[in-house]
Amino acid sequence: MSKRIVESYRKKLESEEGVIVKRGASLRIALCYPNTHAVGMANLGLHTMYELFNKIPEVSCERVFLPDDSELREYEKSRTPLLSLETQTPVKDFDVVAFSISFETDYLNMARMLQLSQIPVWSKDRNHFHPLVVMGGAASFLNPEPIADFTDIIAVGEGEILAFQLVDAIFENETKDEILLGLARIGRGFYVPSLYNVIYNDDGTVFDYLPTQIGVPKRVGRALAAANPKEGTLRRAIKRNETEVVEFLMNQDTFAPSTAVWSPNAEMGDRLLIEISRGCSQGCRFCWAGYNYYPPRVVPAKDILAKASEWRGKTNKIGLVSTAVCDHPEISTILSELRKMDYRISVSSLRLDQISEELLDALVESKDQQIAVAPETGSDRLRRVINKNLTNDEIVDICGAVFDRGMLTVKLYLMVGLPTETQEDLEEMIVLVERIKDRMLVAGKRFGRAGKIIPSLNGLVPKPNTPFQWDAVCDERELKNRLKWTAKNLSKIPNVEVRMMSARIAHEQALFSSGDRTVAKVIEAAARMKGNLNDALRETGIDASFHTSRNRGYDEFLPWSIVDSGLAFEFLKTEHEKSQAALSSKPCPAVEKCTTCGVCPTTWLANAPVGLVQLQSLRTPRILAVTA
Numbered sequence: 031m032s033k034r035i036v037e038s039y040r041k042k043l044e045s046e047e048g049v050i051v052k053r054g055a056s057l058r059i060a061l062c063y064p065n066t067h068a069v070g071m072a073n074l075g076l077h078t079m080y081e082l083f084n085k086i087p088e089v090s091c092e093r094v095f096l097p098d099d100s101e102l103r104e105y106e107k108s109r110t111p112l113l114s115l116e117t118q119t120p121v122k123d124f125d126v127v128a129f130s131i132s133f134e135t136d137y138l139n140m141a142r143m144l145q146l147s148q149i150p151v152w153s154k155d156r157n158h159f160h161p162l163v164v165m166g167g168a169a170s171f172l173n174p175e176p177i178a179d180f181t182d183i184i185a186v187g188e189g190e191i192l193a194f195q196l197v198d199a200i201f202e203n204e205t206k207d208e209i210l211l212g213l214a215r216i217g218r219g220f221y222v223p224s225l226y227n228v229i230y231n232d233d234g235t236v237f238d239y240l241p242t243q244i245g246v247p248k249r250v251g252r253a254l255a256a257a258n259p260k261e262g263t264l265r266r267a268i269k270r271n272e273t274e275v276v277e278f279l280m281n282q283d284t285f286a287p288s289t290a291v292w293s294p295n296a297e298m299g300d301r302l303l304i305e306i307s308r309g310c311s312q313g314c315r316f317c318w319a320g321y322n323y324y325p326p327r328v329v330p331a332k333d334i335l336a337k338a339s340e341w342r343g344k345t346n347k348i349g350l351v352s353t354a355v356c357d358h359p360e361i362s363t364i365l366s367e368l369r370k371m372d373y374r375i376s377v378s379s380l381r382l383d384q385i386s387e388e389l390l391d392a393l394v395e396s397k398d399q400q401i402a403v404a405p406e407t408g409s410d411r412l413r414r415v416i417n418k419n420l421t422n423d424e425i426v427d428i429c430g431a432v433f434d435r436g437m438l439t440v441k442l443y444l445m446v447g448l449p450t451e452t453q454e455d456l457e458e459m460i461v462l463v464e465r466i467k468d469r470m471l472v473a474g475k476r477f478g479r480a481g482k483i484i485p486s487l488n489g490l491v492p493k494p495n496t497p498f499q500w501d502a503v504c505d506e507r508e509l510k511n512r513l514k515w516t517a518k519n520l521s522k523i524p525n526v527e528v529r530m531m532s533a534r535i536a537h538e539q540a541l542f543s544s545g546d547r548t549v550a551k552v553i554e555a556a557a558r559m560k561g562n563l564n565d566a567l568r569e570t571g572i573d574a575s576f577h578t579s580r581n582r583g584y585d586e587f588l589p590w591s592i593v594d595s596g597l598a599f600e601f602l603k604t605e606h607e608k609s610q611a612a613l614s615s616k617p618c619p620a621v622e623k624c625t626t627c628g629v630c631p632t633t634w635l636a637n638a639p640v641g642l643v644q645l646q647s648l649r650t651p652r653i654l655a656v657t658a
């Protein structure tokens with residue numbers, strides 16, 4: 031074992047606070063984040079799982095990260111198996127290896143970490159002497175199929191519920207097989223890939239998933255935290271002055287995910303990160319976070335403020351994590367109380383339609399927030415295609431309000447390769463950025479300085495469980511040309527600094543987002559070949575375009591539908607059809623008794639009564655054309 035690695039880990043630990051070490055615990059969990067320590071410590075999902083697992087007295091949970099480049103060289107040179115951070119124990123000696131994966135692009139790093147741990151990557155090659163390999167995190171909501179064959183258990187849903195159920199099942203069962211079967215039979219929250227045979231059609235598309243054991247469901251439901259009030263329900267109750275309802279909603283036993291380990295040397299490690307709400311009501315058709323976290327739910331202000339007050343002695347910086355900060359019905363209270371505590375406030379992302387005066391003032395005060403907003407595209411028509419209900423005039427006005435407060439630099443998130451996009455749409459993007467730049471210069475005159483407009487261009491990657499799930503990613507060469515043309519013309523505008531994602535990266539992301547189980551071979555090979563995806567595709571003979579560049583029919587079995595998102599097929603199909611016609615839809619109201627998209631009546635109640643229909647069968651009748 032390398033002394034240098036052990037020493038560097040101990041040094042890292044010295045700079046942290048909140049680290050938990052439990053000697054002699056009966057269950058040891060290695061919580062793996064498939065990226066470096068600096069990146070992982072900015073991830074609230076990792077902090078949450080660390081806190082939740084360690085809350086269980088019999089469990090000791092330690093963190094494991096992908097080594098950075100110099101650590102990696104040392105690991106390879108010394109042939110040291112991957113170690114945990116807290117006690118520098120080899121990962122292969124833990125009872126459970128639990129990956130928390132937020133981005134599907136980190137699937138490659140998951141395989142790499144298993145290889146570095148000297149744990150067989152393929153679940154079929156492991157026996158009961160090996161740790162149980164579990165995968166959870168936001169990527170499990172999306173499409174866990176590309177790493178299904180690496181994993182014993184995929185936790186589909188939110189950790190607040192699943193952490194305890196997983197640990198209970200491990201303690202209650204004797205053998206690995208019993209644990210797997212017991213969890214799979216719950217029917218919701220745990221997907222055990224080895225208990226399904228995937229049947230393919232002759233053309234390589236998936237025909238069906240067949241459970242191999244009695245009691246294992248055809249589709250696995252997701253488990254979502256039901257204790258947090260729905261955003262719309264709370265807003266309505268406050269507006270109508272329904273004191274009793276408000277009291278009830280605010281006094282549920284909710285969990286406020288927040289920083290568990292203070293790690294000032296990591297990205298954003300010097301601030302308290304706290305999740306104030308989950309999900310977004312707007313239903314932008316490209317956005318997986320919106321659909322996959324339906325219905326939007328909030329953490330009551332009192333819980334947020336209690337944590338903030340607890341941490342104030344340690345830091346004066348707070349990051350509010352949410353996809354829709356200003357949709358929180360109690361945002362005014364939250365902001366004003368945090369400002370009274372003298373916090374410098376930053377937010378994870380800003381939705382253009384919801385930037386309030388109050389929030390802007392708080393961000394100006396905090397000084398360290400660069401404003402990033404997302405017009406997504408430059409054409410009002412295309413914005414209706416993606417269901418982002420804002421016009422160019424509104425966007426310029428909102429940016430103007432930001433500039434008028436002296437914040438003269440904005441980052442603009444823009445997408446290229448959207449369905450139905452034309453050259454005229456791209457030309458409109460140039461005009462929009464030019465208008466925003468002009469508005470910045472007007473404000474800049476008053477402040478005696480000019481700012482910068484930073485358009486960040488990304489290729490659209492159609493995501494599972496969104497209305498674009500049936501669409502192909504824009505052809506790579508075409509996407510490259512569109513990105514290049516747009517970047518070139520934007521760069522001609524003074525005070526504009528363009529950033530651009532390559533078309534190649536968009537295609538790689540699309541492969542991990544939309545691939546089926548066969549893609550695991552590519553991931554395993556690429557992890558062996560230090561991330562070289564092209565060589566991996568060559569070695570495995572897998573055609574990436576089959577997964578990424580094919581429009582899928584409504585009757586095709588989508589590999590990710592083995593996990594039931596709760597979103598009704600008819601709902602997604604209608605949204606897809608409306609996108610083609612550039613028709614917008616109303617946002618999710620996030621109230622009780624709504625049945626619009628199907629999530630509330632079927633999925634989000636983690637402990638729904640038995641009689642409630644939890645799992646939907648696919649509506650599409652399929653013709654039997656099975657190949658073994």
Ligand code: SF4
Pocket residue numbers: 324325326617618619620621624625626627628629630631
């Ligand atoms: S059923 Fe209604 S309230 Fe629930 S997530 Fe869907 S649209 Fe929102």
